[in-house]
Amino acid sequence: MSWTLKINGTPQTFEPSEQPATLADLLKQLQMDKAAVVAEVDGQVVPREHFAQTVLRDGQSIELIRFVGGG
Amino acid sequence: MDSLVIAGKSFRSRLFIGTGKFASTSVMAAAIEASGTEMVTVALRRVDIQNPCDDMLSAIDRTRYQLLPNTSGARDAAEAVRLARLARAASGIHWVKLEVTPDPYYLLPDGTETLKAAETLVKEGFVVLPYIHADPVLAKRLQEVGCATVMPLASPIGSNQGMRTKDSIAIIIEQATVPVVVDAGLGAPSHAAEAMEMGADAVLVNTAIATAADPVRMAAAFKQAVEAGRLAYEAGLPPKSTTAQASSPLTGFLRNE
Amino acid sequence: MDEIRTILAQKNLDHDRQVWTEQMLRIRPEDVQRELSVPAGKYSFRRLLTLLSPAAEGFLEEMAQQAARLTVQRFGRTIQLYAPLYVSNVCVNSCRYCGYNRHTVFERTRLSIEEALADAEVIAEEGFRHLLLVSGEDRSFVTTVYLAELAARLRRRFSSLSVEIYPMTQEEYRTLFEAGIDGVTLYQETYDRAAYAYYHPAGPKQDYDRRLQAPDRFASAGMRRIGLGVLLGLTDWRLETLALAEHAAYLMKRYWRSQVSFSFPRLRPALGTPSDWPHLLSDRNLVQMMLALRLCFADAGIVLSTRERAQLRDHLVDLCVTSMSAGSKTNPGGYTGHDDTAEQFVVADTRTPAQIAQMIRSKGKDPVWKDWDAAFARSEVFS
Numbered sequence: 001m002s003w004t005l006k007i008n009g010t011p012q013t014f015e016p017s018e019q020p021a022t023l024a025d026l027l028k029q030l031q032m033d034k035a036a037v038v039a040e041v042d043g044q045v046v047p048r049e050h051f052a053q054t055v056l057r058d059g060q061s062i063e064l065i066r067f068v069g070g071g
Numbered sequence: 072m073d074s075l076v077i078a079g080k081s082f083r084s085r086l087f088i089g090t091g092k093f094a095s096t097s098v099m100a101a102a103i104e105a106s107g108t109e110m111v112t113v114a115l116r117r118v119d120i121q122n123p124c125d126d127m128l129s130a131i132d133r134t135r136y137q138l139l140p141n142t143s144g145a146r147d148a149a150e151a152v153r154l155a156r157l158a159r160a161a162s163g164i165h166w167v168k169l170e171v172t173p174d175p176y177y178l179l180p181d182g183t184e185t186l187k188a189a190e191t192l193v194k195e196g197f198v199v200l201p202y203i204h205a206d207p208v209l210a211k212r213l214q215e216v217g218c219a220t221v222m223p224l225a226s227p228i229g230s231n232q233g234m235r236t237k238d239s240i241a242i243i244i245e246q247a248t249v250p251v252v253v254d255a256g257l258g259a260p261s262h263a264a265e266a267m268e269m270g271a272d273a274v275l276v277n278t279a280i281a282t283a284a285d286p287v288r289m290a291a292a293f294k295q296a297v298e299a300g301r302l303a304y305e306a307g308l309p310p311k312s313t314t315a316q317a318s319s320p321l322t323g324f325l326r327n328e
Numbered sequence: 329m330d331e332i333r334t335i336l337a338q339k340n341l342d343h344d345r346q347v348w349t350e351q352m353l354r355i356r357p358e359d360v361q362r363e364l365s366v367p368a369g370k371y372s373f374r375r376l377l378t379l380l381s382p383a384a385e386g387f388l389e390e391m392a393q394q395a396a397r398l399t400v401q402r403f404g405r406t407i408q409l410y411a412p413l414y415v416s417n418v419c420v421n422s423c424r425y426c427g428y429n430r431h432t433v434f435e436r437t438r439l440s441i442e443e444a445l446a447d448a449e450v451i452a453e454e455g456f457r458h459l460l461l462v463s464g465e466d467r468s469f470v471t472t473v474y475l476a477e478l479a480a481r482l483r484r485r486f487s488s489l490s491v492e493i494y495p496m497t498q499e500e501y502r503t504l505f506e507a508g509i510d511g512v513t514l515y516q517e518t519y520d521r522a523a524y525a526y527y528h529p530a531g532p533k534q535d536y537d538r539r540l541q542a543p544d545r546f547a548s549a550g551m552r553r554i555g556l557g558v559l560l561g562l563t564d565w566r567l568e569t570l571a572l573a574e575h576a577a578y579l580m581k582r583y584w585r586s587q588v589s590f591s592f593p594r595l596r597p598a599l600g601t602p603s604d605w606p607h608l609l610s611d612r613n614l615v616q617m618m619l620a621l622r623l624c625f626a627d628a629g630i631v632l633s634t635r636e637r638a639q640l641r642d643h644l645v646d647l648c649v650t651s652m653s654a655g656s657k658t659n660p661g662g663y664t665g666h667d668d669t670a671e672q673f674v675v676a677d678t679r680t681p682a683q684i685a686q687m688i689r690s691k692g693k694d695p696v697w698k699d700w701d702a703a704f705a706r707s708e709v710f711s
Contacts, residue, residue: 008117032118036126038161045160063117065157067128069099070114070143071089071228071255071277211584245370248329248581309362321392324643325612 003058023054026062038065073305075272077250078166078198078219080137084109085267086297087139087252088290089277092229096130098286103136106290110137112168112275114144115154115161139200141168148187155192166198168222178228182209186216193217202254205236210243210251221247222275224255225266229278231258234265244270260289260296267300268308332540332578339373341571342521348377348567355381368394369402369626376573379620380566388616395622395648402626405693408651409681410458411451412492412633414660415439415478417670419464421531423517425559425595427672428464430531434670437660438469444478448485450663454655454681457698458488460513462658462672465494465532472500476507483508487698490553494532495542501549512546513555514539515593518562519571527562543575547583554579554588555631560617561595561608569617573624580625589629589651590621594636611640615647622648637676645691654684 003014005026020026023046027034039046039054040063046054056062075082088108093099103111111131131138140158145151148171155167169192171184185201186209192199198219203209205223213221223240226232233256234240244251250272257263258279266274276293283289336342355378363378364387378384379391416438419428439447451459459482463470470493479489490511491504501512516539518524524536533539543554556576558568576588592614595605609617618630632641632649634656641652654677659669679687685695 008120010120030120030123032123033126036128037118038115038157040157045157047160064120065115065161066118066126067113067138067140067158067161068116069090069093069127070112070141071091071275246581246584320389321396321643321646322388322615324639325388325615 001058005056005058006061008062008064020056022052022056023062024051026056027051027064030064032064036066038067039063040065075250077200082109082273084294084297085273085301086263086293087111087254087273087275088280089275090127090131090281091277092281093286094281096127099127099281100130102280102286102290103131105287105294106280107294108136110139112139112141112277114141115158116144137166138162138164139166139168140164141170141202142188143170143172145171145188146173146184147171147181148184148191151184151188152191155188155197156195159197165196166200166219167192169199169201169218172228180204180224182206185209186212189213189218190216200252205239205243207239207242207246211246214247214249218249220250220252220272222252222254225253225262226256226258228255230256231279232256233258233262237265237269240266240271241269260292263293264296264300264303267297268303270304273297329578329582332544332575333537335574335578336519336540336571339574341567341574342519345520345564345567345570348570349564352377352381352566355383357383357386360384360387363623364390364394368398368623371573371577371624373570373574376570376620376624379623380569380616384620385612385616388612388619391619391623392615392647395619396646398626399622399630399648399650403650406696407645407649407688407693408458408629408696408699409456409685410460410488410490410651410653411454411456411681412460412462412653412656412658413444413447413451414462414658414662414672415444415474416463416466416470417660417672418466418469419531420467421465421533422529423531423533424527424529425562427670435668437666437669438466439660441474441478441481443661443664445481447657447661447663448482452485455685455697456681457486458490459486460490460492460511460653461509462492463494464672467494467532472496472503475509476503479504479507479509490555492555495535495539496545498545498549501546501551505550510551511553511555512543512551513557513589513591514542514546515557515559515591516540516572516575517559519558519568519575520563523563540575543579544582547579547586552586553629554583554586555591555629556588557591557593559593559595560614561605563607565607565609565613565617569620573621576625576628587627587629588625589631590618590625591631591633592618593633615644618644618648634675634677635673638679641677642687642691645688645693652684652688654679654681 003019004011084107086108087110088106089112142151142154151171171181172178173181180203189199189201200220201213201218202222210221226235252273253266253271254275257276263274280286280289359378360383363375417428418436489509492513528534629650630648631651633653657663659671661669688695
């Protein structure tokens with residue numbers, strides 16, 4: 001059964017074969033360096049050391065944020 | 072020159088630098104170096120999923136420059152608090168430049184939401200540096216809830232207009248019990264010097280440096296201007312005269328004493 | 329921000345103050361001219377020291393012109409009128425300068441609530457709407473309960489109530505504030521610790537720190553008006569003014585919603601007190617002190633009581649005064665004709681309130697009996 005995860009506000013569908021089991025898996029799939037990323041799952045901040053233990057489920061809302069230049 | 076102390080931390084440089092709008096990460100890094108700053112602001116934004124780029128943070132030597140995450144993009148207190156918590160979780164830094172700017176045209180700060188967010192964040196142990204319009208009463212209220220500084224704007228972000236709010240900033244400086252950092256709208260080194268001559272404790276500059284033809288040299292110019300302005304302030308500027316208009320004598324009655 | 333005890337100690341304003349005397353002697357006319365050439369009204373220690381110096385005595389007319397202009401700019405052409413109501417002359421202290429000293433033998437009077445209201449009614453009939461309740465250190469009678477009850481009853485007749493009483497705790501001040509009192513006047517008498525100890529040899533008033541920190545307590549309890557002052561004549565008036573100003577500046581920064589006023593009680597003859605004092609001020613000194621403070625504090629009230637004689641008060645109205653008492657009786661029951669009770673000090677300006685109002689008008693100013701702002705702000709509290 002396919003999943004839908006809302007990532008940075010955009011719903012994305014994942015077929016069973018490509019569903020990321022954990023947050024760390026998702027970042028690897030998206031080719032993001034987890035060291036540079038801040039993550040929120042369903043409104044809760046997830047500390048970096050817990051990425052590999054954070055199990056994902058259908059319907060979750062995920063925010064992936066990073067530091068950028070700013071005033 | 073004496074050093075600036077914010078929340079117990081000492082700074083020798085009174086120039087803080089914003090890292091936005093630079094043409095490249097390497098120019099940004101060189102400008103930061105040339106400015107002599109000890110603290111730079113950074114923002115938080117969503118990663119572009121289609122194009123996750125590299126981390127600009129790695130270009131900033133965190134052993135030399137303190138990071139000051141800002142809450143730019145927040146349109147209300149709740150968003151600002153969320154961004155601050157995210158930034159702390161991401162970096163371990165509990166300092167935050169509180170910016171709540173719902174208006175996308177002038178990017179002017181919402182004082183009501185700023186005060187609300189400041190109260191929450193101070194209670195959560197953040198060192199809060201709030202960005203505000205040059206509103207003296209708001210500045211007092213923010214100090215009252217425990218902010219570590221106040222940061223009144225000189226003119227709107229990126230406008231480069233200089234010290235348009237000069238008179239109000241003078242009142243804020245007079246009444247302040249915490250350092251006053253003039254932020255936003257400083258378009259030229261002379262503007263920064265003007266702020267320092269008035270007694271501001273520090274200034275924050277971004278656009279004027281990042282968008283200069285030669286940002287590295289502009290950063291150096293601002294460095295000198297901030298030092299000159301502070302030195303002049305400490306040396307005691309001579310007063311500008313005002314003319315008096317006499318009316319009938321008021322103390323003649325004392326002559327008989 | 330440091331608290332006031334630290335500020336005074338670190339700046340040598342509560343001890344070893346001669347360093348400032350020496351500094352003031354070194355002020356030259358050019359230094360005074362420099363200060364007088366900048367826009368008036370902003371405080372710095374250096375500025376005040378310069379304006380209080382002997383060199384500044386040669387510039388009183390210029391100072392007066394600037395002070396008069398600044399006062400009109402900030403306060404308008406108005407003089408606020410108030411009356412003191414003494415509710416008790418019982419006092420447990422032994423202050424060397426005061427007619428209420430417990431060792432002085434005279435018949436002590438305490439006004440019951442009804443008696444106090446009777447005096448207050450006379451005051452109200454004269455036109456006053458601002459009342460200052462005063463008493464000696466009489467904690468067993470003039471309690472917070474007494475004052476709160478009195479305030480609750482007076483609120484119907486007066487739009488603004490202040491007290492000038494012994495230092496209280498923050499909770500006690502809060503009780504008074506909730507009963508309708510919104511101002512407290514408390515003079516440190518002298519900021520010099522050694523002199524303070526000498527003049528207050530016994531009783532609760534011996535506690536310098538408790539008194540010094542009372543404005544912090546009542547301001548944080550909500551009091552909108554803070555009245556400060558020193559008893560002029562106890563020690564060097566220039567040094568006292570420096571300490572007084574630091575106290576005021578500290579309170580203005582910390583309690584920024586409250587307004588500070590300065591009073592200038594000059595030692596006056598009183599029953600049972602010595603009649604020779606080495607630090608008495610001349611009128612010239614008093615004027616210099618007032619002008620220097622006005623030129624450093626554009627928005628501070630400057631209050632003048634009936635201790636001073638009529639002609640002097642009239643001249644001071646032209647300068648920088650913002651508030652005056654009139655027709656004062658400093659003995660409990662004095663307004664209802666009880667001339668036999670003992671006064672705290674001899675009143676020098678004995679003109680009636682109507683005469684004072686007339687004098688104020690003759691100087692092109694408006695005597696204000698009722699401050700509309702205060703009445704409006706409080707009307708929500710009392711329905």
